[in-house]
Amino acid sequence: MYARIYVLRFPKDSSQRPFTYELIKKFDIEANILKADILPHREGMMVLELRGNKNSVKEGLDYLRSFDVEVERLAAEVRRDEKICFQCGSCTGVCPSGALYIRREDMAVLFDPEKCTGCMLCVTLCPVRAMDISLGKKEHATKT
Amino acid sequence: MAKTYEEINAKIKAGEAVVVTAEEMVDIVQTNGPEKAAENVDVVTTGTFAPMCSSGAFINTGQMLPTIKTSRVWINKVPAYAGLAAVDAFLGVTEPCEDDPLNKIYPGEFKYGGGHVIEDLLRGEEVLIEAKAYGTDCYKARKMKKIIGLKDLPYALLCNPRNGYQNYNCAINVTEKTVYTYMGMLKGKCQNANYCSAGELSPLLNDPYYRTIGLGTRIFLGGGIGYVTWHGTQHNPGVDRADNGVPRRPSGTLMVQGDLKQMTADWLRGVSLLGYGNSLAVGLGIPIPILDAEMAAYTGVSDKNLYTRVIDYGNDYTNGVARDYGEVSYAQLKSGSIVVEDREVQTAPLSSMTKAREIAEILKKWIVDKQFLISKPTTTLPI
Numbered sequence: 001m002y003a004r005i006y007v008l009r010f011p012k013d014s015s016q017r018p019f020t021y022e023l024i025k026k027f028d029i030e031a032n033i034l035k036a037d038i039l040p041h042r043e044g045m046m047v048l049e050l051r052g053n054k055n056s057v058k059e060g061l062d063y064l065r066s067f068d069v070e071v072e073r074l075a076a077e078v079r080r081d082e083k084i085c086f087q088c089g090s091c092t093g094v095c096p097s098g099a100l101y102i103r104r105e106d107m108a109v110l111f112d113p114e115k116c117t118g119c120m121l122c123v124t125l126c127p128v129r130a131m132d133i134s135l136g137k138k139e140h141a142t143k144t
Numbered sequence: 145m146a147k148t149y150e151e152i153n154a155k156i157k158a159g160e161a162v163v164v165t166a167e168e169m170v171d172i173v174q175t176n177g178p179e180k181a182a183e184n185v186d187v188v189t190t191g192t193f194a195p196m197c198s199s200g201a202f203i204n205t206g207q208m209l210p211t212i213k214t215s216r217v218w219i220n221k222v223p224a225y226a227g228l229a230a231v232d233a234f235l236g237v238t239e240p241c242e243d244d245p246l247n248k249i250y251p252g253e254f255k256y257g258g259g260h261v262i263e264d265l266l267r268g269e270e271v272l273i274e275a276k277a278y279g280t281d282c283y284k285a286r287k288m289k290k291i292i293g294l295k296d297l298p299y300a301l302l303c304n305p306r307n308g309y310q311n312y313n314c315a316i317n318v319t320e321k322t323v324y325t326y327m328g329m330l331k332g333k334c335q336n337a338n339y340c341s342a343g344e345l346s347p348l349l350n351d352p353y354y355r356t357i358g359l360g361t362r363i364f365l366g367g368g369i370g371y372v373t374w375h376g377t378q379h380n381p382g383v384d385r386a387d388n389g390v391p392r393r394p395s396g397t398l399m400v401q402g403d404l405k406q407m408t409a410d411w412l413r414g415v416s417l418l419g420y421g422n423s424l425a426v427g428l429g430i431p432i433p434i435l436d437a438e439m440a441a442y443t444g445v446s447d448k449n450l451y452t453r454v455i456d457y458g459n460d461y462t463n464g465v466a467r468d469y470g471e472v473s474y475a476q477l478k479s480g481s482i483v484v485e486d487r488e489v490q491t492a493p494l495s496s497m498t499k500a501r502e503i504a505e506i507l508k509k510w511i512v513d514k515q516f517l518i519s520k521p522t523t524t525l526p527i
Contacts, residue, residue, distance in 0.1 A: 086193065086413060086425065086496050090328045093336045093492025107478060107497035124253055125329055127195065127415035127425070 002054040003097055003117040005034065006061070008046045009070040015044035019064060027060040028052060034119070047074065049117055078118055078133050080111045085130035091122040145183065146436045149520040152186045156511055156518070161186040163511045165504035166345045166432075166443055173444025182440035187511055187518060190350050191364070191429040191503030192342040194495035195415050197326065198306030198377060199424045200236040201262055201404055204299035205273050206292070207231055212285035214275035218242065219261050226275070230283060234303075235261060237414070237424035247419060251324040257422025260414030262302070265294040266366075267409045300404035302366055302412070306376035308428050310348030310396035311452055314339040314472055314491070316484060319458030324419020328494055330457055334469075334484055337454065337491045342500035343447045343474035347430035348396050350443045352389040354381070356433050358521030363400065364429030364507045367411035369516070370402025372430075375525040389442065392451045392471065396525060400428065411503070425496075429503040431511060433518050447474035454484055 008019075015038050023029045030051040038044030050057050061071050078099075087109035091100045099115035100122060102108070122131045155161040162185050164172060169188045173181045203224070205214065217226040217233040221242050224233040237259035246252050265271060275288040294300060316337045317323050317330035324330075328338045343349065351357050361372040376397030383395045411427030434440050454469040455461055472482045478497075481488050510516035 087498045088194065088425075088496045089493040090338065091492075093338055093490065094329055094331075102480065102493075104478070104480065106501075107493070109496075109498070124251075125418050127417055127423075128413055129255075129416065 002057055003049065003051040003115070004057065005047065005049045005074040005118050007072045007074050008048055008064065009072075010038065010044035010046070011068045012041060012043055014067040014069065015042065016040065017067065019069070020048070022063070023050070023060045026063070027056045029056055029060050049119065074118055078113065078116045078120070078122070078131055081130045081132060084128050085109070085126075086128060088127065091126055091131070094121045094125055096121070147182075147186070147434070149433060149518060152433050153517045155186055156514060159512075159514060161511060163187045163189060163508045165501065165508055166190045166350050167501065167504070169440075169443045170344055170446040173440055174446075178437040178441035178444060181444065182434050182437040185434045185440065188350060188432045188434060188443040189429060189504040189507040189511070190342075190345055190347040190432060191427070191500040191507065192308060192346050192495060193411070193427045193499035193503060194340055194342075194425060195326070195417065195423040196304060196307045196426040196428075197238050197423045199302070199304035199426055200234055200258060202299070202301045202303050203233050203235055203297060205231045205233060205275065205288075205290070206296075206298045208285060208288055208290070210284040211282070212275065212277045212288050213280060213283035214277055214288060216276040218274045220256070220264065220271045222256070222258050222261050224258075237262065238422050240422050251419025252421075253418065254416040254420070254422045257414065257416070259412075259422050259424030262404070262412055262424060263409050263414040265300070265404070266407060266412060268293060294405060301401055302370065302404045302407060303401040304426065305399050306378060306397045307400050307426055308347050308376070308398040308430075309341075309394055310346075310352070311391050311450070312340050312394050313455040314452050314477060314482070315457045315461075316454055316469060316489065317458035318456045318469075321458070323458050324417075325457045325461075326417055326420050326423075327457055328492070329418060332458065334487070334489055337477075337482055337484065337489045338494055339452065339474075339477045339491060340494040341452070341474065342495050342497060343450055343478065344445060345497070345500045345504055347428065348398070349390055349445065349450055351432050351439070352385065352391065352442060353527055354396060354525040355439065356435065356521070356524075357398070357430060358524035360519055360522045361430065362516070362519040363431070364427065364503055364510075365400055365402040366404070366407035366427055368402055368406035368408070370400050372398050372521070373401050374399040379526065381525070381527045386449065386451060388445055388449055390445060390450055393453050398525075427499065427503050429507040431507055431516070431518050447478060450474045452477075454482070
């Protein structure tokens with residue numbers, strides 16, 4: 001399962017289109033709205049988590065771009081500081097993608113960065129702040 | 145055949161004692177039965193590593209000239225209680241840093257508190273001690289400010305009035321809204337369940353009637369050696385128990401203490417519980433002497449036979465509503481999901497099993513290496 005979070009910025013004239021519906025119907029993508037700020041005839045912004053086949057996600061994003069929707073990947077990389085983490089496991093209760101999980105045989109708490117969607121729920125939830133996040137490449141580029 | 149504390153210690157000194165962890169004991173008792181297990185095993189080691197909010201340290205900050213009777217004390221801006229003699233103070237681990245926004249920005253992050261001060265001291269870092277005083281004829285100074293590390297503090301005693309809870313609730317939230325509790329973040333409509341016990345490795349679950357644990361029991365505490373010094377606050381042995389004697393809900397507690405200077409930052413960790421506050425994760429391990437078959441049976445208890453109740457922390461807990469959503473075993477909790485009102489709910493622990501196991505192994509090694517003798521309690525905990 002390919003899962004990523006994107007910030008989408010809609011221009012005024014396309015903010016009325018039912019993009020979420022189209023992504024689901026046309027591209028078979030699971031779309032989870034994490035944040036949305038869209039008013040009629042105004043520019044809109046949405047934080048959307050997309051899950052599905054890697055190619056269909058790519059095609060879906062290209063489709064959005066064809067309507068001048070600005071697509072920006074959010075929070076690319078989450079790392080776990082192994083020296084800080086004491087494997088309590090509380091993060092596994094909130095991680096929506098299963099990137100933080102427990103190996104049942106020995107109850108070790110493991111992190112699979114491949115599965116991480118960068119939702120950041122674990123970052124402030126971790127009692128010892130072992131999860132560290134660095135922002136996506138695009139975001140870095142706009143800042144520098 | 146019963147064994148005495150003296151006989152077990154003689155075996156430890158001779159390097160002949162058989163020491164196993166409480167997890168290893170499960171199989172031993174199941175395979176051989178408690179009688180045979182009691183003949184073969186001398187000591188069972190337990191362990192737990194989780195946030196334990198009722199913890200803190202008595203610190204003597206040292207004098208200055210002119211002398212001072214500190215009446216208000218801050219360590220790294222975290223207030224400590226100073227209503228004691230001249231330069232004594234008690235630093236509680238749930239005390240947040242004085243300028244913390246708390247839950248004004250909800251849910252609060254509680255980045256630094258008393259627990260973090262203790263961890264910083266153990267890491268060898270220097271802390272800023274500030275104090276105010278009203279001044280007396282014998283203690284003229286009104287202010288004190290010093291930067292000092294643990295090794296230069298005249299005295300530091302870890303003193304935890306309530307640790308090692310014997311069993312604890314499994315927390316859910318049946319309201320509509322997410323809540324942030326000391327049992328972690330609980331999503332509304334019972335979407336997750338959190339629990340906090342090492343189960344079959346947990347000290348008091350292996351000695352349900354406190355036969356071998358009491359005043360003076362020598363223990364692993366924060367990576368060093370500590371002692372059980374009293375029953376803890378809210379010690380409540382009279383609750384409903386299963387056939388194996390183990391309480392089905394929160395029950396016994398321990399007051400423990402030990403010299404902070406011989407402890408380590410690996411086993412005392414400052415924690416920040418989102419939306420709740422600060423605390424300290426405490427490493428605690430208790431050796432249980434296998435005096436007879438009864439103690440072997442107690443320590444052979446497995447997660448399958450340890451139960452706790454499911455409690456709503458969205459409404460019931462804070463409003464004192466005596467209601468539960470059923471009983472679950474630790475084996476079920478550790479499987480990753482439980483069933484609450486016919487619905488599968490994902491579970492997550494707050495207590496580290498890998499660290500609990502490590503503590504039980506360290507304690508085992510100390511005993512096998514003849515560095516640690518077991519002690520007979522002067523008096524056992526109230527039952």
